[in-house]
Amino acid sequence: MSAIEELVAEFAKLPGIGRKTAQRLTYFLLKQPREEVGRLSQAVAALTERVHACSRCGDLTEADPCAICTDPRRDAGLVCVVEEASDVAAIERSGEYRGLYHVLGGRLSPLDGVGPDALNLPALLARLADGAAVREVIVATNPSVEGEATAHYVERALRQAAPGVAVSRLARGLPVGGELEYADGETIAQAFTARRAFPGGGGDGVTE
């Protein structure tokens, strides 16, 4: 396979990139200066070389623990549970939330064979048992069917393992059926402000 065909094939593997777009991107790069193409190649390579999961919260980071976990200005009493690292980035862009995170690394999806064991949940329970400084966990899974199921599973696990910790979820300002990753910052900010306790739950109530 030629170098052009190879790159077209690689681009076409990316989500939302069809064969025509892959060809367009490849021929665009062929017209760019060599240094510019080198920067893209190196940026792709650096991704796997430099980025890994934070050993504490599971967010993607270059330092370990990540910059959020080690930031003394952040409220260590709040932990926001999300499905993916891209959700952390989306919430950070909203500028509303000043607590810590915990990345599950997925969501319950029985049809895809994803069960509770695939979630990074034991590490969260260990964090709550360990420091005991956490007063509230905000479950911010996606407002989809799988995200809702995951939220309820996480809530039950938290009630059992850490009954003194309040558990809340983001307000339904998020468009139902959508993806948190693509929500705009203002919507995310409002959803944080109007978050509410799980009905009938224990704990000390929602803080703030």
Place this chain on the structure above:
Amino acid sequence: MSAIEELVAEFAKLPGIGRKTAQRLTYFLLKQPREEVGRLSQAVAALTERVHACSRCGDLTEADPCAICTDPRRDAGLVCVVEEASDVAAIERSGEYRGLYHVLGGRLSPLDGVGPDALNLPALLARLADGAAVREVIVATNPSVEGEATAHYVERALRQAAPGVAVSRLARGLPVGGELEYADGETIAQAFTARRAFPGGGGDGVTE
């Protein structure tokens, strides 16, 4: 800048890729196996390392001369003149054309400061003078304002330098104002079949 932000910035430089899409592509890659990301990085790097312009026709190639120029089954009596190497790829996909190519490397665009000197036209005239085996030149510039101006400029240059060579252009099966690169193979095939001589031109008439 973090590795994630760097790659988002590089992706966002590509045509048709906005910041949100760049973020989505980056987080997609973060979930892929290391080997898969390495393949993309290497495919991008190989592009500038392995691909260059054919010294004869100007098409992008890894060998020199390119596989089309050296293919004995192709009709060396026909030369199709295109603006960019991506146009060669589009025409090849149509499967209709079995002659050779000549890539101008651009089109006349006074507003962008692109004049005749920027076109790879002297090499075409040299090819016609050299072998004298060429009986027809098919001008296949884009059906846009700049492409039309380029076609007429090329036609006049060919009439002067090689009066015995027929000059034709692709039939107006192509959508006017569009880009040849994005036309489907069937449209391109029909445009080749119904190509016609420049009105009032000399030469031996259009072949086939």
